[in-house]
Amino acid sequence: MISIINIGMNHQSAPVELRECLSGDKVGPAEILELMRKSEFISECIFISTCNRVETICTATDPDQAEKVIIDLMAQAGTMPVERLRSHMYLHKDMDAVRHIFRVAASLDSMVVGEPQILGQVKEAFRLAAVKERSTGVILNRLMHKTFQVAKRVRTETGISETAVSISYAAVELAKKIFYGLEGRVALLIGAGEMAELAAKHLVCNGITELNIVNRSFERAVELAGSIGGKAALFDEMEEQLVKADIVISSTAATNYIITADMIKNILRKRKNRTLFLIDIAVPRDIEPKVNSLENCFLYDIDDLKEVVNENSTQRMQEALRAERIIEEEVIKFGNWLSTLDVVPTIVLLKEKVEEIRRAELRRSMSQLQGLTGEQIEAIETLTLSMAEKMVNDPILALKNISSRASKDSFIDITKRLFNLDKEKT
């Protein structure tokens, strides 16, 4: 019996250092797919790698062996010990795996729930597997198409993507309404708070090219720069950094404004009025509110961003609930389709057996039925064919319609015994 297996890690299960090791810098997704395909234990596979998750979904007849192969392979790709990797990974089988991939694509498993990018990333991963590497087959093709449908359903039937506005998401969304795109932009992180870190990470995921970090404690700046991939600068270099930056996220513990309107006026002149987007998530605030009234300068503080988040948070809970319900529905539907796959071999055997009997009997009778016209022979052919088909039609339908797995097995068993299908084979 074929199983669907999902193994991977996400922003909750593993720290960034670990995810980075597998994020495709060292070994590309295409190479990992190729390695997996070479294994005799894995029949179909897809490899998804984004900045918040690394995971694979595959089908195998022996799930335990496949699991071992995959984890070994990932450990090898990321050059890290198997035990360490295993402790940060999750494993889902069959319907749990299906549910997981549905939730991932519908953005319910994202760091910023409802963010729309993940669907594109999953599609891209599927395209790589299906088109370039040809590592998918009947089950995964069907599963992924279903996944995209589910994600679309969730997006259109619930407001989850509309209300996907956490602070960092709101910041990115606003930045996209100010700048043409985030590629090639320079972000500056002032202070190293947790929320600022999250927002910065989200900016990096959305294509920011350069991230600089200034902090009163240079050591902490260096540490943070190491973990999210930026460059640390001294606190005294802040003005220089402000001239270079397009997007500024400030979150220091300072008790008064560290960036004043006069300072920004000066800086705007130096940067030839290039647009500057400032996000102040510190409480008390770091940036003088008057900055927002400067030309080509946009300042959002935590309240401005929170307003957007609060507006939606209760509604968001309900929407998430509805999204989960849609996913449950679709998991059941997919499970039904999948289990019809189990009865397919039995149905094929049954049909073959009936057809064989029909031919044999026809051959025998034909010798006594000489002198018939071609038309008459054809009529007999049709008659026997439809008789045979109709006789097994109901059993076949019954087999296809059994919903629970347990009763399915016994039904298959009974069918095989009643029609003597197993002996036929030997």
Add this chain to the structure above:
Amino acid sequence: MEHILSGIALFLIILSTGGFIVYIIRQNNSVFRYAYWVLFTGFLFQTLFLVYRYIALGTVPVINLKMSLAFFAWSIIGAYLLFQVKFRLMVLGSFVAPVAAFFMILSSALPHLPDTVPPVLKGIWLLLHVIPMFLGDGIFAIAFVSSVMYLVQERQIKRKTRGTLFKRLPSLETLDSINHYSLVYGFPLITIGMITGAAYAQAVLGSYWRWDPKEVWSLVTWICYAILLHERLAVGWQGRRSAIMSIFCFMMLIFTFLGGGILLDSYHSFGDFGGGTKLP
């Protein structure tokens, strides 16, 4: 024949304007595609109409206000289609199409007049003067529309209102760069139009410059655009300030276009919406 052509063009352009408005409300890409192709077809019909008129009159069909407005609408749509190819900014159509439709309707509402073409208005000079002028005007209309869009979007971001338009309008930088490109493309065109106009006046009327009101206003408009372009390229004006200036410049342009044609006593004027052009 010309009535049929202009009628079809008018109908298609109004239809596509409706489509563009539905598009901005419903955000449905297939609605955009229909509206876009309807507009494109309308543009083709309008082109045929103008070519037909050109052949019938023996000169560029701008000898009265009715014709000029139709030609202006054509150049706005033409400029939009070019920008659409470059920027692929679907929402721009929702703002440009109504402007073009407005001028089309205005043109069709004016009474039809007998086509009497004074001999001065025949020949290659008028073509050389009018074509770059109108194309430049059409491109400046895009600059105007994108500036309005810029100010709307900027206001939403500054005031943190994030209304329905916030989602639908593109980024400030996109709008600003449309403004930039329309200036960079439009300005040389009207400059050429001004130069050929002066040469035309010299060839036909015997002097380059006659202090005619429309000439003066055109020069003032040209200087406004020159200032805007200079500030943008040399001083680094961006965003809000250049959007406001661009809107102001376009107002000047419209005033020169309509005012110079109707209100001011000028040899450029269309008389009492008359077919004949007053000449000194």
